[in-house]
Amino acid sequence: MKILVPVKRVVDYNVKVRVKADQSGVELANVKMAMNPFDEIAIEEAVRLKEAGVASEVVAVSCGVPACQETLRAALAIGADRAVLVTSVVELQPLAVAKILKAIVEKEAPSLVILGKQAIDDDANQVGQMLAALLDWPQATFASKVEASDGQVRVTREIDGGLETLAMPLPAVITTDLRLNEPRYATLPNIMKAKKKPLETVAGESLGVDLAPRLTTLKVVEPPSRKAGILVADVAQLVDKLKNEAQVL
Amino acid sequence: MTREVMDYDVVIVGAGPSGLSTAIRLKQLAADEGAEISVCVVEKGSEVGAHILSGAVIETRALDELLPDWQALGAPLNTPVVEDRFLLLSESGARKLPTPPQMHNEGNYIVSLGNVVRWLGEQAEALGVEIYPGFAAAELLVEDGIVRGVATGDMGVTREGEPGPNHQPGIELRAPHTVFAEGCRGSLSQSLMARFQLRVDSDPQTYGLGIKELWEVDPSVHRPGLTLHTIGWPLRADTYGGSFLYHLENHQVAVGFVVGLDYANPHLSPFEEFQRFKTHPAIRGVFEQGRRISYGARALNEGGFQSLPKLVFPGGMLVGDAAGFLNVPKIKGTHMAMKSGIVAAEALHAHRAGQGGSVVAGYPERLRQSWLWDELRGVRNIRPSFRWGLWGGLAYSALDTYVLRGRAPWTLRNHADHTALKPASACRPIDYPKPDGKISFDRLSSVFISATNHAEDQPCHLRLKDEALPMSVNRALFDAPEQRYCPAGVYEIVEDAGAARLQINAQNCLHCKTCDIKDPRQNITWTPPEGGGGPNYPNM
The missing domain is CATH 3.50.50.60 (FAD/NAD(P)-binding domain)
Incomplete structure (x- = not known):
């Protein structure tokens, strides 16, 4: 069984994101980039399935600028076998990414696609679902446990008030939640080996899909800064403020 | 294993x-x-x-x-220095000083070393x-x-x-x-x-602590290629140090402050000296319409030739x-x-x-x-001559540079920085102004934009040789100076059930090494935390 894992290059979670002075977007110059943490969980899960003898090959795929190669190398260091980079000169929005991934799935014919549930930069939470729809495959989102066997996959999801377990026939799409696993540290020898693993580059424009952005960003602004709190004199004043100012009572 | x-x-x-x-x-x-x-x-x-x-x-x-062929290879040296300014600050005034020959920067570049x-x-x-x-x-x-x-x-x-x-x-x-x-x-x-x-x-190695911020400033006050150095205020003449302010590309200004770690007054806080410096009337205009985008700190060697x-x-x-x-x-x-x-x-x-x-x-x-x-x-005698204070040091440096031309038959000695602290009771307390949140800031909001991070569940990488000394010596004699010399707020005296103790917030650490240098009994050892931890500086 082959598993495909899409990974996204995003601003590192340690970095305090800053809006560009002209409000056209978020500052990326000189900012540390890293793999989207949910995608790291997806890679880890795929590699564990391979180590458990369930999967035979793990292919990582990323879409975007040439620097996404670093993200793919990080995936290879965790244990993916090979990588595909789909380059694009236009800004890629979730629908375009889903279409690219559909084209890659048709070429690679994996039994399972595991994606992060969302990327920590745009928080869109769309690609996995769109991909499943475009492929007409079953999907299980926000997985906290994955068990695959005999052409079937059972996925446990954390839902309001409990756990839900779904069974799906393969091929299928899974998106990962935070508690699915804790990704391993890439070891130095594995980072070295990752440099020699195959990484294929495909021009996004050659895939015959429409990559044009559908949304236009008007402007990006920082959230308003929180106002300082006040000390109330007594309970009566508190109740009064909750009633009349905050209007929550 | x-x-x-x-x-x-x-x-x-x-x-x-x-x-x-x-x-x-x-x-x-x-x-x-x-x-x-x-x-x-x-x-x-x-x-x-x-x-x-x-x-x-x-x-x-x-x-x-x-x-x-670094230029052809795309080295990021984009801003040649076009002007050097050197100022002596007093609390409200600024006097231009002649730029010493070592500080002439023709042919040099303002860069982000990162x-x-x-x-x-x-x-x-x-x-x-x-x-x-x-x-x-x-x-x-x-x-x-x-x-x-x-x-x-x-x-x-x-x-x-x-x-x-x-x-x-x-x-x-x-x-x-x-x-x-x-x-x-x-x-x-x-x-x-x-x-x-x-x-x-x-000789023992001697050090300075450099604290730096990166700002995006209003285009109207941006002069790419300008370097400004100051000495004097807010430091007193008995403390070695000064500021730098460099106008880089893209409306960015790097500003920083260096304090020699041979300072004697344990009440001194290099971080707060830096914050106060930025509010000087001759300086603050650069920052008034700007925003701070990064912060960091690092110790640097000052011992020179005789400390190699x-x-x-x-x-x-x-x-x-x-x-x-x-x-x-x-x-x-x-x-x-x-x-x-x-x-x-x-x-x-x-x-x-x-x-x-x-x-x-x-x-x-x-x-x-x-x-x-x-x-x-x-240049081996210049830094050590500041043991005679700012004026003595300046006078000696002028003599050494213009008359002796570095060929003095003597070599001034260096002393270890951690021996320089005087008891807190013998020193003048310093009352630092509260940060305004626009030009001057507190430690925690500063550390936040250094993007420093350490995996939470790991042994503390700042090791105490003797767990008792922070209270029995550092606090009793020197009023816990680690609270002030640490530019990241790592060291904090907290009251627990009526008893004071030293809390080490190791996850804030900027890897500047000041604690390892300045602790009066050399009781703190800086060891490397888990790889990948520490600051994530952008173009610092």
């Missing part, structure tokens, strides 16, 4: 200017002869450049020697150097009195020191020669100095600020660090061709023949 072993011809600790220059030069020399050499660089920062912090105005002398180092990393990788960021060299491998390499730290160790669920043991990186390029006050370099007695013939340790020992050598080549009157160390790396590589290359044993004696010999040696020797 057995660790995996990887063998190289040369292992380099630290991907900064000196370590990468060594790596690049080694590869160039091998390529010239059609020979192979395997070179590995380990770096504790999460990426190359993540822990680099400097002014910086750099002189290209060493870069010209290492990569003469970006320069990232670029150097790319050059090194293109030549075949293996660079592994995110791995801290945590342990020396010494056998039969010879350094055989280093081991990287374990990953995934719990706070209690036990292997956690994701534990990964470190790797042994072994090589006939290990180059230590850890920067100022490197933790392994410190162990080496003790173990191989590298400091027996030299022995540079070679069996199986290894020290380069760059790990040894301490910074030229204090020039306020520049990058060209010296790079030069020392180049010379070390050349000596090592010649040594490997012969059958010379484990000590590369050619490195200090070649260094003594180089411009680096003359440059450092010539």
Whole structure:
């Protein structure tokens, strides 16, 4: 069984994101980039399935600028076998990414696609679902446990008030939640080996899909800064403020 | 537990200017002869450049020697210095001073050293150097009195020191020669100095603490290529230090403050001196319509020539600020660090061709023949002369520079910084103004934008030799100075059930090494935390 894992290059979670002075977007110059943490969980899960003898090959795929190669190398260091980079000169929005991934799935014919549930930069939470729809495959989102066997996959999801377990026939799409696993540290020898693993580059424009952005960003602004709190004199004043100012009572 | 072993011809600790220059030069020399050499660089920062912090105005002398076509190779040296200003500040006034000859910057560039180092990393990788960021060299491998390499730290160790669920043991990186390029006050370099007695013939090293911010300023006050240095206010004349303010490209201004760590008053807070400095009437205008985008701090060497340790020992050598080549009157160390790396590589290359044993004696010999040696020797008395205060130091420096021209028949000695503190009761308390949140800030909001992070569940990397001293000595005699000299708010006295104790917020650490230097009883040892931890500086 082959598993495909899409990974996204995003601003590192340690970095305090800053809006560009002209409000056209978020500052990326000189900012540390890293793999989207949910995608790291997806890679880890795929590699564990391979180590458990369930999967035979793990292919990582990323879409975007040439620097996404670093993200793919990080995936290879965790244990993916090979990588595909789909380059694009236009800004890629979730629908375009889903279409690219559909084209890659048709070429690679994996039994399972595991994606992060969302990327920590745009928080869109769309690609996995769109991909499943475009492929007409079953999907299980926000997985906290994955068990695959005999052409079937059972996925446990954390839902309001409990756990839900779904069974799906393969091929299928899974998106990962935070508690699915804790990704391993890439070891130095594995980072070295990752440099020699195959990484294929495909021009996004050659895939015959429409990559044009559908949304236009008007402007990006920082959230308003929180106002300082006040000390109330007594309970009566508190109740009064909750009633009349905050209007929550 | 057995660790995996990887063998190289040369292992380099630290991907900064000196370590990468060594790596690049080694590869160039091998390529010239059609020979192979395997070179590995380990770096504790999460990426190359993540822990680099400097002014910086750099002189290209060493870069010209290492990569003469750096311009064609796209080196990020984009802002030539067009004007130098030097001011003496009083509380409300500013007087122009003549710029001393060492501080003339014609031909120099204002850069982000972080970006320069990232670029150097790319050059090194293109030549075949293996660079592994995110791995801290945590342990020396010494056998039969010879350094055989280093081991990287374990990953995934719990706070209690036990292997956690994701534990990964470190790797042994072994090589006939290990180059230590850890920067100022490197933790392994410190162990080496003790173990191989590298400091027996030299003065103690002395240090300064540099604190820096990067600002995006209003285009109307931006003057690309302008450098401004100040001395005087807010420091008193008995404390060595001053500011720098460099106008870079893209409406960015780098501003920083350096305080000599030989200050005596334990009430002094370098962080708050810096914050106060920015509010001076001659300075604040630059920042008024701007926004602060990054913050960081790093100790720097000030000991100069007379504090240089022995540079070679069996199986290894020290380069760059790990040894301490910074030229204090020039306020520049990058060209010296790079030069020392180049010379070390050349000596090592010649040594490997012969059958010379484990000590590369050619490195200090070649260094003594180089411009680096003359440059450092010539300015050796300037920094130590500031023991006579600002006015005495300025007077002596003028004499040394213009009359003696660095050829004084004497050498002023250095004293260890940690011995300089006077008891708190004997010193004047300092009342620092509250930060306004616009131009001056508090420590925590500053540390926040350094993007520093350490995996939570790991042993504290700031080790106390004696758990009692923080209260019995540091607090009792010196009013807990670590609360003030630490620019990251790592050290905090907290009251627990009526009893005060020292709390160490190690996750805030910026890896500046000041605590390791300034603790009055040398009770704090800085050790490398899990690799990849620490600040994530952008273009600092």
